[in-house]
Amino acid sequence: MTRTALQRVLPAVVSLAILVWLGAGVDPGALMQALSWRVAGWMVPALLVYGAVSLWIEAMSLTRPLEAGPDAISKWTAARIKCASYLLGIVHYALGVAALSVLLQRRAGLPLGRAVSIVILISSVDLLIVLCMAGIGTVWMQSGGPAIHAGVLLLALAGFFGGLALLRTPASLGPLDRIRSLAVFEGMRTVPAARLADVFALRIAFAVCFVSVCGVAFAAFEVRAPLVQIVAGVLIVALVAALPIAVAGLGTSQAAFIYLFSDYAAQETLLAMSLILSAGMLTLRALMGAVFAREFTREALRETRGAPA
DSSP: OHHHHHHHHHHHHHHHHHHHHHHHTSOHHHHHHTOOHHHHHHHHHHHHHHHHHHHHHHHHHHHGGGTTSTTOOOHHHHHHHHHHHHHHHHHOHHHHHHHHHHHHHHHHTOOHHHHHHHHHHHHHHHHHHHHHHHHHHHHHHOSSOHHHHHHHHHHHHHHHHHHHHHHHOSSOOGGGHHHHTSGGGHHHHHSOHHHHHHHHHHHHHHHHHHHHHHHHHHHHTTOOOOHHHHHHHHHHHHHHHHSTTSGGGTTHHHHHHHHHTTTTSOHHHHHHHHHHHHHHHHHHHHHHHHHHOHHHHHHHHHHHTTSOO
């Protein structure tokens, strides 16, 4: 009971502590001055377009691995269950993953292990793409020591595609066959190569969509940073925000954002920008879940409430 309470409270404490620490180092007047109706005029339409396009990509990503099979679901259903997972993912990333897996299992009639494997497949592709795009950007920007970054990038690529090849090979792996046969790897083992390539293309489009809405924020706040720096920086911030040590990445993402872009704007401007991006994304996802997927959200919450954190 104490451990569960700590797991729930600690991220909020981390978020609050970092935000208070960042706030103590800025001028409140300058922070408020960075916010304007001009910023809202840029960000509100950008977030609405991002919400529509990214949800379509999410729906395609969920349905493509299951197409032309008995477990296929409609894109509308996929979009709605993804919206439901957004609401729970705001509370905790793992809860959002669990909710999406449970809802995919129920709506597609899948075994839970296969549903989890599809969600893990998409998440793994996301992680690889973000690492690659951020890594390539970092290599591009560095004048010294790029081989280290390139080596890490090549290691990530070799690890993912090497593991994928081992999972999909018909040859026996001896004692490793038991690990390969686990249900959580079923998606990586069985999704046809053409559909797997489609998932990669869709997730690249999703990453580009995310970078684009962040790029609009740079324009709205009149922060002039090189495009490569923006791409690499916002994806690194996204990786930091995904760490399950803060509530929806609040605090940790602001600290990373200020650190990475400190050469291009005042700390007050960067803090205001990162807060607007975080608040905008969270509000957008909460509204999408509330409007499109209320019944799915209740179902997911009921099914995952007893799951271990």
